[in-house]
Amino acid sequence: MEIIQQLVNGVSLGSIYALIALGYTMVYGIVKLINFAHGDVFMVGAFIGFYCISIFHLGFFPALVIAMVACAIFGVLIERIAYKPLRNATRIAALITAIGVSLFIEYGTIYARGAQPEAYPSNIVPLKSLELFGVKISGQSLLILGTSVFLMILLQFIVHKTKIGKAMRAVSHDMDAARLMGINVNNTISATFAIGSALAGAAGVIFGMYYTKIEPLMGIIPGLKAFVAAVLGGIGIIPGAMTGGLLLGVIEALVSASGYSLWRDGVAFVVLILILIFRPAGLFGKNVREKV
Amino acid sequence: MKTLKQTKTFWIWIAAAVVFAVVTQFLINGGTLNSFYVNTLFFIGINIILAASLHLIIGITGQFSIGHAGFLAVGAYASAIVTTKLSLPFPVALLAGGVVAAIAGLVIGIPTLRLRGDYLAIATLGFGEIMRIVFLNMDYVGGASGMTVAHLITWPWLFACVLITIVVIVNFTNSTHGRACISVRENEIAADAMGINTTYYKVMAFAIGAFFAGIAGALHAHNFYIIQPTNFGFLKSFDILIFVVLGGLGSMSGAVIAAILLTIISTFLADFPEVRMVVYSLVLIAMMLFRPQGLLGTREITSFFKVGKSAKGGSQDASKQTVA
Numbered sequence: 001m002e003i004i005q006q007l008v009n010g011v012s013l014g015s016i017y018a019l020i021a022l023g024y025t026m027v028y029g030i031v032k033l034i035n036f037a038h039g040d041v042f043m044v045g046a047f048i049g050f051y052c053i054s055i056f057h058l059g060f061f062p063a064l065v066i067a068m069v070a071c072a073i074f075g076v077l078i079e080r081i082a083y084k085p086l087r088n089a090t091r092i093a094a095l096i097t098a099i100g101v102s103l104f105i106e107y108g109t110i111y112a113r114g115a116q117p118e119a120y121p122s123n124i125v126p127l128k129s130l131e132l133f134g135v136k137i138s139g140q141s142l143l144i145l146g147t148s149v150f151l152m153i154l155l156q157f158i159v160h161k162t163k164i165g166k167a168m169r170a171v172s173h174d175m176d177a178a179r180l181m182g183i184n185v186n187n188t189i190s191a192t193f194a195i196g197s198a199l200a201g202a203a204g205v206i207f208g209m210y211y212t213k214i215e216p217l218m219g220i221i222p223g224l225k226a227f228v229a230a231v232l233g234g235i236g237i238i239p240g241a242m243t244g245g246l247l248l249g250v251i252e253a254l255v256s257a258s259g260y261s262l263w264r265d266g267v268a269f270v271v272l273i274l275i276l277i278f279r280p281a282g283l284f285g286k287n288v289r290e291k292v
Numbered sequence: 293m294k295t296l297k298q299t300k301t302f303w304i305w306i307a308a309a310v311v312f313a314v315v316t317q318f319l320i321n322g323g324t325l326n327s328f329y330v331n332t333l334f335f336i337g338i339n340i341i342l343a344a345s346l347h348l349i350i351g352i353t354g355q356f357s358i359g360h361a362g363f364l365a366v367g368a369y370a371s372a373i374v375t376t377k378l379s380l381p382f383p384v385a386l387l388a389g390g391v392v393a394a395i396a397g398l399v400i401g402i403p404t405l406r407l408r409g410d411y412l413a414i415a416t417l418g419f420g421e422i423m424r425i426v427f428l429n430m431d432y433v434g435g436a437s438g439m440t441v442a443h444l445i446t447w448p449w450l451f452a453c454v455l456i457t458i459v460v461i462v463n464f465t466n467s468t469h470g471r472a473c474i475s476v477r478e479n480e481i482a483a484d485a486m487g488i489n490t491t492y493y494k495v496m497a498f499a500i501g502a503f504f505a506g507i508a509g510a511l512h513a514h515n516f517y518i519i520q521p522t523n524f525g526f527l528k529s530f531d532i533l534i535f536v537v538l539g540g541l542g543s544m545s546g547a548v549i550a551a552i553l554l555t556i557i558s559t560f561l562a563d564f565p566e567v568r569m570v571v572y573s574l575v576l577i578a579m580m581l582f583r584p585q586g587l588l589g590t591r592e593i594t595s596f597f598k599v600g601k602s603a604k605g606g607s608q609d610a611s612k613q614t615v616a
Contacts, residue, residue, distance in 0.1 A: 034410050085581050091409050092356055093584040096537055099358075099530060100576035107569035115566075220526060224421070227414065266425035269418035276415050277403045 005136065006257040007250060012141040012210065014249020015148035019203035020226030021233070021241040022155060023075075023196025029172040029236030030192050032091065036098040037078055038200055039223015040105035043216060045071045045201025046208040047109070050118055060209070064147070067205045068198040075197025076190050084186070109216040117215035120208040144206050151202055152242055155195065159238060164191050172236065221265060228272040234282025243283065306459075313451040320447055330447075336555045337450045338511050341457045343535035343551035344544065345504035348461050350533075351542040351590075352470065353497040354477030355405065356413045359420030360532045362400075363502040365524035366423060367393040367509025369433055372441045372519055382444045386453070386510045393506020394499045396423075401498035405491060408480075420529050428521040438520030445514045453511060457504050462544055464500065473497050477542070534572060538579060540586030545593035550586075 020042055027035045045067045052063035082101050086094045159165040167188045170178040179185050207222065208214045229248045233240025248268060255267045275282065316333070319325045325333070342364065349357050371389035374380050404415040433439050464470050472493045475483040484490050513519045535554060539546030554572075561568040579586065 032410075034414065082577055082581075086584075089580070089584055092541070093580045095356070095410065095413060096533075097577055097580040099533075100573045100580065102573075103530065103569055104573035104577065107566050107573065111566040111570055224417070228418070231411075231414065262429050263425065266422050266429075269422045269425075272418045273404065273415055273422075276407055276411055280407060280411060 003257070006253045008137050008141055010250035010253025011246060012144045012249070013253060014229075014246035015145055016203050016207050016210070016245075017222065017226045017229045017248050018242045018245025019148055019151060019199045019206070020222060021229040021245045022152070022238065023200045024227050025230040025233070025235055025238060025241040026168075026192050026196045028230070030168065030175075030189055031083070031087070031094075033083065033094050034098060034227065035083075035193075035196075036095075036223070037082075037101040037105055038196070039219035039221075039226070040102050040109075041071050041075055041078075041197045041219075042200040042204045042207070042223060042226075043109070043214070043219035044074060044105065045204030046214045046218065047118075047204075047216075048201065049205030049208055050120055050214060053121055054118075060143075060205075064202055064205050067201040071201025071204070072194040072198040075193040075200075078197075079190055079193040084189075106216055106219070113216070115216060117213050120212045120214060122212060140210060144210060147202065147206060151199060155199070155238065158195065164188065168192055225265075225268045228268045231272060231282055232275050234285030237282070237284045240282055240284035306455075309451075309455055313448065313455075316451075317447055332556065332559050333447075334445065334450055334511075334515050335559070336552050337454045338508050338515065339532075339535065339551040339555045340454050340548050341504055341508040341511070342532045343539070343547040344457050344461050345501040345508065346532050346536050347539075347542075347544055347547040348464070348473075348497055348504075349501040350536050351540075351544070351547065352465055352477065353473040353494055354480075355494055355498065356409060357416040357498070357501075358413050358529050358533055359416035359418070359423075360501075360505055361524045361526075361528035362416075362420035362423035363393045363396060363505035364509040364512060364528065364532075365420075365427060365521070366396045366502075367506025368513035368519050368524070369427055369439070369509075370506070371510035372439050372513045373433065375444065375514070376439065376441060382449070382514065385444075385514070386449075386507060389510030389513075390503045390506040393509060394503035396506075397499040397502025398495065401495045401502075405494045405498060417526070417529070420524075421526065424521045424524055427524075436521065438518050438523075439513075440518050441513045441516075443514060443517055445511055450511060453507055457507065458544070458548070461500075461504070465544065469493065469496065534576060537576065538586055540588035540590065542590035543586065543588040543592055546586055546588035546591075549588075549593070 020038065023038050023041070024035060027033060027038070048070045049063045049067040052058045052066050053060070058066070078101055082097055083094065086097055157165075159168060167178070167183045168191065170181065170183055171185055171188045175185055178188075203222075204214075204219075207218075225248060226245065229244035230241045231244070232248060233242070233244030248271065251271065252264050252267060255261070256264050279285075316325070320330055342360065345363075346357070346360050349355050349360075367389035370392035371385035374385040374388045375382060400416070400419045404412060404419070407415055427433055428436055465474075472483070472488045473496075475486065475488055476490050476493055480490055512523075516523075531554075535551040536547050538554070539548070539550035558568055561571070
């Protein structure tokens, strides 16, 4: 039963990775930019959620929604100020800007409020744990899983059934052709950043609730791992990011369970290098031949 | 005739460097430079080697590597093991640091250099993190508490290493191999079509860069008394990257100047680490928005004194950014 318990933990952790990975994969799919600042948007979301709960005494769901909205606005601001002027610049320039934005958010936060960690108030939501065939599933795990699955279904709905989703798919397929078809490319890219950042904000609040400790540099490692998850599933592919996140969470939980918990952070990067060597397009990706 | 002139210029530069080294040695011995300035000077030297080695990988060969602190860590730990555990002399440790880092460069370079652009960046970043975690979990090298190392470097050693690094990398850049690396940077597919073995040159540049990063690691370990895995994280790689990017991707003198300036600035801002990082990040963003080619672009500082000639090792059109 121990192994099932670990699988449940892995799935909870994996759904957090999946939520962050979705933002990475959507942004990469549309502007071909690794948005290094995405992990920091996740951190900002966690802090907004924390302040909503501890200062304004809001419940979990209002805090979640406020964090998502605030992060969406924050993401659009980042895109408009830092990335939009570089739309036609080289990839390396965009990547370095993303690193700069990431450092700025991290150290700006430390400068503004100090580096000390905060403890998320526990029992925000009174939940009982569930006993199922001898496996104890905590209420928080279920809440995390439920919230993530709901958000992912919502995302699928937005991407496949709405007009903006159609525009996003068109722009990611061919930006110039989409522009010729009368799609407002700039607004579509902003919408992508808004949706991705909102998901990262939600992941931040969920992460804070699950691990109870948040700090200004907490976004780096989950951000990188979520990127690994996005590459694992095939970058630019939305179901791939979900699968990749869940798979990575489960792998990490299994590594921890087999007694190598200190190596847990390393495993994600080993997975990354292996997937890049053997299947660079990811699990769900198609190999695209390079044209001259 | 031209070769003779070039050789002459080369020896003049070397003589100037040696004179500088001797004068500095007298100043250190005479006590004019106190230990604070000497420490800063050593730190500048190490950073110059790091900047030059990454310049070879990013600036010349155009391979975007952001895990350079991994090689620094490998060199630092390898050399520390040689002096503290095996009690061998310092020069052996210096060489061991470089060689082990170069082997690490080959091992990581051969599979990952098939990747391009963003994917390569992420793979090297992953490598840097893996190295940190490996050293964190190795009890032989002290785990998280790190390793205490004797302070063995002296000014002549440091200066010799800096000089050799710069001479080797500049001469490499101006050689046939260097031109092949530049062609890989300019257009990999075209280089391939011209019969250049692109993978060979990429791996070669990567291994040479890793070798010098390992040398820098050995100097780092024997300068700071203690090495810990946290010294070689993600942020260290970015520090090195910032030298190369601000100086100008493809400009050796730019990278060296940026390394000197930023080390001095960060020494003075050492009491305010957050301010330092905020300033760094804003400078990085502003630089990419307004002058993406860096301070000097692909030009060298010497080219500003030669009117009507283009710089060696750079592209003809300095206003155009060609890297990646």
